[in-house]
Amino acid sequence: GENVGLHLPTLSVQEGDNSIINCAYSNSASDYFIWYKQESGKGPQFIIDIRSNMDKRQGQRVTVLLNKTVKHLSLQIAATQPGDSAVYFCADKRDDKIIFGKGTRLHILP
Amino acid sequence: SAVISQKPSRDICQRGTSLTIQCQVDSQVTMMFWYRQQPGQSLTLIATANQGSEATYESGFVIDKFPISRPNLTFSTLTVSNMSPEDSSIYLCSVERGAVTEAFFGQGTRLTVV
Numbered sequence: 001g002e003n004v005g006l007h008l009p010t011l012s013v014q015e016g017d018n019s020i021i022n023c024a025y026s027n028s029a030s031d032y033f034i035w036y037k038q039e040s041g042k043g044p045q046f047i048i049d050i051r052s053n054m055d056k057r058q059g060q061r062v063t064v065l066l067n068k069t070v071k072h073l074s075l076q077i078a079a080t081q082p083g084d085s086a087v088y089f090c091a092d093k094r095d096d097k098i099i100f101g102k103g104t105r106l107h108i109l110p
Numbered sequence: 111s112a113v114i115s116q117k118p119s120r121d122i123c124q125r126g127t128s129l130t131i132q133c134q135v136d137s138q139v140t141m142m143f144w145y146r147q148q149p150g151q152s153l154t155l156i157a158t159a160n161q162g163s164e165a166t167y168e169s170g171f172v173i174d175k176f177p178i179s180r181p182n183l184t185f186s187t188l189t190v191s192n193m194s195p196e197d198s199s200i201y202l203c204s205v206e207r208g209a210v211t212e213a214f215f216g217q218g219t220r221l222t223v224v
Contacts, residue, residue, distance in 0.1 A: 041217070042217055042218075043114075043202050043204075043214075043215025043216055043217055043218055044153065044202075044213075044215050045215075046212045046213060046214075049212070089152060089153070096141065096158070097143070097155060097158060098143070098155070098204075098213050099155060100145075100152045100153040100154070100155075101152060102151075102152045103151075103152050
């Protein structure tokens, strides 16, 4: 079935730099796109979402961009910190269900 | 936010046996979801559990293998039946509250089948 996938499985970023995590999707019928963060040994934690009729949304240190033309979603983390080390999942919501993509592990270099 | 407690947090089980995982939420929620996360993988939705009705299973998951109970608005159980090593995974329950997409997750149950 249609699902949400990711371009890169791992990303290493210098502390203080900006991180950009990318995601491709195939289901154009999704109502929302969402980013989750999962730290080791914990369940996923909601970061930010974006409605399908928007192209940008900003939160605290994070920005999500949605390009419907090429079916691409990205998460930008400003001034990456050691606490940002985690696996990041993009997901979409459809039919009252949240469907997860494959995940990108973010490594923070000192 | 929502506080979700799962029990057990981990278990090692013999093949052929069954394990029931409990999920308790600190307030009433309409929909609860069960996910499986295999080692190094993403989360896969197993089923949606609504109070007062049978669970709705995703493709590839069946009630005989993963029976679910939802006796009230704060509690659900997932049973992994007749386990094999391939069932070794983290099982997570999830609820939604507040924002449309802000799902909350339990800490997961790490299951190892030997």
